[in-house]
Amino acid sequence: MAKSTEYGSTYTLPFEQPIVELQKQITIFEQKPDAAEFAEEIESLKKNRDQLLEKIYRNLSPWDIVRVARHPQRPQTSDYIEMMCRDFCELHGDRHFGDDPAMITGFGRIGPHKVMIIGHQKGKTTQEKITCHFGCAHPEGYRKALLKMKLAEKFGLPIVTFIDTPGAYPGLKAEERGQAAAIAVNLLEMSRLKTPIVCVVIGEGGSGGALGIGVGDRTAMLKYSWYSVISPEGCAAILWKKADEQTNLQAAEALKLTAVDNLANGLIDDVIAEPSTGAHRDPQATAKQMEHWIVDRIRELKRFKPQTLVQKRYERLRNIGEVALAATPTQH
Amino acid sequence: MTQTPSPHPIDTSELKPIHAKKGVPEGLWIRCGKCAAMLFRKAVENNLWVCTKCQHHFRVSGQQRVKQLVDKDSFEPFNTTMAPVDPLGFVDLKGYPERIAAAQKKTGQNDAVQTGMAYIKGRKVILACMDFTFLGGSMGSVVGEKITQAIEQAGENNLPMVIVCSSGGARMMESGFSLMQMAKVSAALARFDDQDGLFISVLTDPTTGGVTASFAMLGDVILAEPKALIGFAGPRVIEQTIRQELPEGFQRAEFLLECGFIDRLVHRKELRTEISRIIDYAGK
Numbered sequence: 001m002a003k004s005t006e007y008g009s010t011y012t013l014p015f016e017q018p019i020v021e022l023q024k025q026i027t028i029f030e031q032k033p034d035a036a037e038f039a040e041e042i043e044s045l046k047k048n049r050d051q052l053l054e055k056i057y058r059n060l061s062p063w064d065i066v067r068v069a070r071h072p073q074r075p076q077t078s079d080y081i082e083m084m085c086r087d088f089c090e091l092h093g094d095r096h097f098g099d100d101p102a103m104i105t106g107f108g109r110i111g112p113h114k115v116m117i118i119g120h121q122k123g124k125t126t127q128e129k130i131t132c133h134f135g136c137a138h139p140e141g142y143r144k145a146l147l148k149m150k151l152a153e154k155f156g157l158p159i160v161t162f163i164d165t166p167g168a169y170p171g172l173k174a175e176e177r178g179q180a181a182a183i184a185v186n187l188l189e190m191s192r193l194k195t196p197i198v199c200v201v202i203g204e205g206g207s208g209g210a211l212g213i214g215v216g217d218r219t220a221m222l223k224y225s226w227y228s229v230i231s232p233e234g235c236a237a238i239l240w241k242k243a244d245e246q247t248n249l250q251a252a253e254a255l256k257l258t259a260v261d262n263l264a265n266g267l268i269d270d271v272i273a274e275p276s277t278g279a280h281r282d283p284q285a286t287a288k289q290m291e292h293w294i295v296d297r298i299r300e301l302k303r304f305k306p307q308t309l310v311q312k313r314y315e316r317l318r319n320i321g322e323v324a325l326a327a328t329p330t331q332h
Numbered sequence: 333m334t335q336t337p338s339p340h341p342i343d344t345s346e347l348k349p350i351h352a353k354k355g356v357p358e359g360l361w362i363r364c365g366k367c368a369a370m371l372f373r374k375a376v377e378n379n380l381w382v383c384t385k386c387q388h389h390f391r392v393s394g395q396q397r398v399k400q401l402v403d404k405d406s407f408e409p410f411n412t413t414m415a416p417v418d419p420l421g422f423v424d425l426k427g428y429p430e431r432i433a434a435a436q437k438k439t440g441q442n443d444a445v446q447t448g449m450a451y452i453k454g455r456k457v458i459l460a461c462m463d464f465t466f467l468g469g470s471m472g473s474v475v476g477e478k479i480t481q482a483i484e485q486a487g488e489n490n491l492p493m494v495i496v497c498s499s500g501g502a503r504m505m506e507s508g509f510s511l512m513q514m515a516k517v518s519a520a521l522a523r524f525d526d527q528d529g530l531f532i533s534v535l536t537d538p539t540t541g542g543v544t545a546s547f548a549m550l551g552d553v554i555l556a557e558p559k560a561l562i563g564f565a566g567p568r569v570i571e572q573t574i575r576q577e578l579p580e581g582f583q584r585a586e587f588l589l590e591c592g593f594i595d596r597l598v599h600r601k602e603l604r605t606e607i608s609r610i611i612d613y614a615g616k
Contacts, residue, residue: 238504
């Protein structure tokens with residue numbers, strides 16, 4: 001994925017407004033026929049712009065982070081496959097109903113490892129976005145993922161999943177074809193697959209649709225991704241009775257959905273660094289960071305016997321949850 | 333919580349209000365929220381909280397469900413004092429601790445599920461009954477942990493596992509912790525499956541969201557009460573997505589039967605018989 005402009009973005013997020021003016025000035029200077037004479041000014045303006053942008057990104061609110069995670073130029077599963085994977089061999093279809101483009105699956109090599117890659121795909125062009133339902137997979141997507149994961153298990157390949165979905169598709173046909181059942185079966189089967197599974201939330205980790213390919217031995221989140229039981233808007237609509245700018249912000253805060261929060265709560269293992277102003281400004285650097293993490297984790301996990309791996313995976317899940325003991329017992 | 337008054341055995345939002353008449357003691361009559369018929373409360377109670385007129389299955393509390401299902405006095409509860417905490421300091425229009433306290437006061441329960449060992453028509457089972465009257469039966473850490481421990485008990489003791497589901501889904505106020513309970517319970521069921529355990533899932537009104545997308549749909553045998561709402565996404569969300577009205581009966585138990593996702597529709601009064609029958613066929 002090529003950088004769209006020099007500083008990597010043609011789409012301005014609301015909180016990036018302060019740099020718009022600076023960028024305008026830079027463009028004016030650069031377009032002058034005698035631009036070379038203003039090299040110093042341009043350089044200084046660019047420095048200011050970059051510093052300002054970094055400062056903004058250091059203090060993003062959780063709701064701002066959700067926006068970065070949804071940035072239209074944010075790299076997607078297909079980009080990361082292209083950037084970090086040699087000889088990708090895509091495999092289609094769930095052998096039952098169809099082929100869901102919102103879920104990409106296939107063999108690939110990452111570093112020294114042959115792996116099975118599973119990932120949500122949101123789509124780039126408007127047409128693609130529509131066919132991918134904006135990254136919301138249907139039941140056949142989850143079934144396709146499971147089928148390929150079992151294939152990986154059979155041939156001893158580790159599984160790498162890229163999570164990037166607002167949620168599983170909430171539609172009529174999806175319900176008819178058993179959205180809930182498809183996800184449920186994935187949770188159960190992934191917990192006992194006898195091969196290493198590493199998961200990375202690369203953008204949006206929306207609820208059951210994310211978890212449906214998210215049960216593994218190690219989970220990481222990119223710095224500006226989110227992972228939660230519900231989207232901020234969904235939460236705001238239910239608990240605040242309306243989803244607007246104000247309540248979305250409050251819900252995003254309350255849900256503790258950022259990478260840093262999820263790490264602090266012990267729900268993920270690592271936060272993978274992104275370029276200080278977001279993955280969309282330097283996809284290559286992001287891919288490199290992620291590749292290191294994946295390669296290292298797989299190396300570490302390959303040392304375990306399959307039974308030990310499954311046992312440890314169970315123990316990890318088993319320990320999640322915070323409960324207390326009440327003074328009075330429940331009535332019967 | 334013996335000092336609190338006895339909680340209502342059903343979700344009272346399903347009843348239509350009645351105008352009190354002079355001389356008639358309160359609570360003697362109720363009005364069905366479905367068919368609006370005036371019903372003698374005692375008769376409905378004796379009918380296991382199914383409307384005597386239109387057969388509407390009212391949403392019963394976890395406590396009431398246990399009482400209806402098990403042989404008299406055979407229920408030995410697990411983890412009765414396990415209670416929720418507020419791991420995220422969650423505040424929406426109210427604080428989560430405040431919501432918990434209100435729900436505990438209303439229901440006499442510490443959280444939204446009852447688990448324990450019991451007999452159903454003489455068959456020993458491990459039973460979990462979710463409670464919609466407690467914060468919509470939502471699954472947070474307590475529900476996840478109690479059900480997981482119950483499944484582990486069933487595995488260790490070679491007993492069938494019966495879960496009666498009634499839940500709006502994962503509990504938002506515990507966010508990521510709630511989400512991971514879906515994986516935790518499903519992983520426990522994977523082990524139970526490896527031990528050849530029998531899991532009977534009973535879906536009642538409503539079973540949606542993260543509960544449907546985990547253990548509810550993982551039963552070896554899946555039963556459902558008539559007309560129960562069962563689905564992944566809520567009907568309103570789907571209407572917003574597809575921008576059209578949903579067909580009559582969509583996401584009802586009958587619809588799921590037609591789509592092939594449940595094994596049997598079972599009237600509440602047949603539930604004990606059906607469960608024990610399946611245990612006789614498939615249990616150890």
